[in-house]
Amino acid sequence: MALRLLKVPSLATAVLASSGFYLYNRRLDFNDLSLIRFGRAAATTAVISYDYLTAFKHVEYGTEEYRALKSKVHRRSAERLRDLCCANRGTFIKVGQHLGALDYLLPEEYTSTLKVLHSRAPQSSMEEIVQVIREDFGKELSELFVLFEETPQGAASLAQVHKAVLHDGRTVAVKVQHPKVQRQSSKDILVMEVPMIHWDLSTKRVLTMEFAEGGQVNDREYMKTHGINVNEISENLGKMYSEMIFIHGFVHCDPHPGNVLVRKCQKSKKTEIILLDHGLYQVLQPDFRINYCQLWQALIHQDMSGVEHYSRKLGAGDLYPLFACVLTARSWAAINSGISSVPVTLSEDVEIRTNAAVYLPQINDLLNKVPRQMLLLLKTNDLLRGIETTLQTRASSSSFINMSRCCIRALARHKRSKIQSSRRRLQITLTESFNLWRLSMYELFLWLKGSLLGQGVSTLLAFLH
Structure with a gap:
C-alpha cells in the first residue's frame, strides 16, 4: 500500500x-x-x-x-x-x-x-486601470472612449481586456497591462493581421485593437448554438499549426482555450479561428524543423527505425521511446502499431496518466536533453491535445493526413533549396505532387468508406424498425 x-x-x-x-x-x-x-x-x-x-x-x-x-x-x-x-x-x-x-x-x-x-485570471481594479490610462495618455477615460465596460472580457497573466466604444462609434478591445507587472516582463508586442491596432490609443502598457467576437475553442455549447462543426474546427486548428511549424518554421506557443476563439463569419458563413495574444512565438531553426518534420513522418508511417534516428538527432538519446510517447501523447504500444490507424482507447488514457507519475525521473531527464525550442513545442502539443480531447476529436485520421501533407511540402521545399539542377528540382516537384495526390486518394477512400458504412448502418436501422 x-x-x-x-x-x-x-x-x-x-x-x-x-x-x-x-x-x-x-x-x-x-x-x-x-x-x-x-x-x-x-x-x-x-x-x-x-x-x-x-x-x-x-x-x-x-x-x-x-x-x-x-x-x-x-x-x-x-x-x-x-x-x-x-x-x-x-x-x-x-x-x-x-x-x-x-x-x-x-x-x-x-x-x-x-x-x-484561461480567461478569468486575477483582475486589476477599475481604479488601477484608469490610473494606467491616465498616466500613459495624460487624459481621462471619457476623453478617449464614449463607453468603457468596467467588467473585463478576460484577464490574463500580464494584462486584462475591456470592451469599449470610440467616439466615432467603433467597438474596440482595450488591453491594459496590470500596473504591478515587472518592467523586465514587458516585451514588444508582435503585430499580426487581425486584429487592427489603434496606434493613437496605444502605449507600452495599453493596447487598443479591433474587437473580435467569438466563443472559446473548447466551448462545445457555443459551437452547437452557432451551428459550428467541432470536427471542422479541430481539423482546421491542426492544419493551421501544421502550416506554422512544418512549412513556415514558427509557432504561436500559447494556444490555451482563452487565446483561441471560433466564430461563423456573417458574410461568408464560413467558420473562422481567431488566435489572440501574440506575445509568445518560437522561431524554429531550419535543421531542427526538418528533423522534427522527418520524425513526425516516421511516427505517422510506423517507421520505427526513423523514429529512433530522428529522435536521437533531436537530442532524446536512449530515451527516444519516451520522447515519442510525450510528443504524441500515445503509448509505446500504440506508436508501434501505428498512431494514424489505432484509435485512442480508455485503457490507453489510463496507462498514459499512470506513466506520467511512474516515469517522472526519466521525463525530467528528457526535458533537460532536448533543445530549448522543443520545450515550447511540447507545451504547444499538450495544449492542442487538450483541446482535441475536450472536443472529442482526438487522433482522427484527417489530422494525421493534414500533418503528413504539410511534412511532404516542407521536405520537398527543403530539398529543392539544396539543389541547383533544374532537372533534379523538377523530379522533386513531381514526387511531391505524386505523394500529395496519393494522400488525397487515401483521404477520399476513407471518406467513401465512412459514407458507405453510414448508409449501411441507416439501412440496417430501417430494416430493424
Missing part, C-alpha cells in the same frame, strides 16, 4: 515537471522572483505532497471510500495550485493555464479548477 501511495503525490509533481514548471523557474533569474513568491510556491508544494501522503493512511486502496477521498484530495490540491497561481501571478498563471488545458492527462478535478485561469 505504501508503494501505491507514493505514486499518488507524484502525479501532481510529474505533471508540473512534464509541463515545464521546473524549467520555467530554473530559466528565470532568481532576482525575478521575490522571496515571498518563492516561499509561497515551496509551501504550497509541501502542503499538497503532505496531503497526498497522509490522507489515505486509514483507507483501503481500491474501495469506493478510497475513490471518493482521492477525488476530494485532487480537488483541494487543484484549488491550492489555483490560489498559488493567482497570488504569484505572472509566470505562475501561465503554468496554471497550461495545466488547465491538459484534459487528456490530468484528473478532471485539476482541469476544471484550473480552467478559470
Whole structure:
C-alpha cells in the first residue's frame, strides 16, 4: 500500500515537471522572483505532497471510500495550485493555464479548477486601470472612449481586456497591462493581421485593437448554438499549426482555450479561428524543423527505425521511446502499431496518466536533453491535445493526413533549396505532387468508406424498425 501511495503525490509533481514548471523557474533569474513568491510556491508544494501522503493512511486502496477521498484530495490540491497561481501571478498563471488545458492527462478535478485561469485570471481594479490610462495618455477615460465596460472580457497573466466604444462609434478591445507587472516582463508586442491596432490609443502598457467576437475553442455549447462543426474546427486548428511549424518554421506557443476563439463569419458563413495574444512565438531553426518534420513522418508511417534516428538527432538519446510517447501523447504500444490507424482507447488514457507519475525521473531527464525550442513545442502539443480531447476529436485520421501533407511540402521545399539542377528540382516537384495526390486518394477512400458504412448502418436501422 505504501508503494501505491507514493505514486499518488507524484502525479501532481510529474505533471508540473512534464509541463515545464521546473524549467520555467530554473530559466528565470532568481532576482525575478521575490522571496515571498518563492516561499509561497515551496509551501504550497509541501502542503499538497503532505496531503497526498497522509490522507489515505486509514483507507483501503481500491474501495469506493478510497475513490471518493482521492477525488476530494485532487480537488483541494487543484484549488491550492489555483490560489498559488493567482497570488504569484505572472509566470505562475501561465503554468496554471497550461495545466488547465491538459484534459487528456490530468484528473478532471485539476482541469476544471484550473480552467478559470484561461480567461478569468486575477483582475486589476477599475481604479488601477484608469490610473494606467491616465498616466500613459495624460487624459481621462471619457476623453478617449464614449463607453468603457468596467467588467473585463478576460484577464490574463500580464494584462486584462475591456470592451469599449470610440467616439466615432467603433467597438474596440482595450488591453491594459496590470500596473504591478515587472518592467523586465514587458516585451514588444508582435503585430499580426487581425486584429487592427489603434496606434493613437496605444502605449507600452495599453493596447487598443479591433474587437473580435467569438466563443472559446473548447466551448462545445457555443459551437452547437452557432451551428459550428467541432470536427471542422479541430481539423482546421491542426492544419493551421501544421502550416506554422512544418512549412513556415514558427509557432504561436500559447494556444490555451482563452487565446483561441471560433466564430461563423456573417458574410461568408464560413467558420473562422481567431488566435489572440501574440506575445509568445518560437522561431524554429531550419535543421531542427526538418528533423522534427522527418520524425513526425516516421511516427505517422510506423517507421520505427526513423523514429529512433530522428529522435536521437533531436537530442532524446536512449530515451527516444519516451520522447515519442510525450510528443504524441500515445503509448509505446500504440506508436508501434501505428498512431494514424489505432484509435485512442480508455485503457490507453489510463496507462498514459499512470506513466506520467511512474516515469517522472526519466521525463525530467528528457526535458533537460532536448533543445530549448522543443520545450515550447511540447507545451504547444499538450495544449492542442487538450483541446482535441475536450472536443472529442482526438487522433482522427484527417489530422494525421493534414500533418503528413504539410511534412511532404516542407521536405520537398527543403530539398529543392539544396539543389541547383533544374532537372533534379523538377523530379522533386513531381514526387511531391505524386505523394500529395496519393494522400488525397487515401483521404477520399476513407471518406467513401465512412459514407458507405453510414448508409449501411441507416439501412440496417430501417430494416430493424
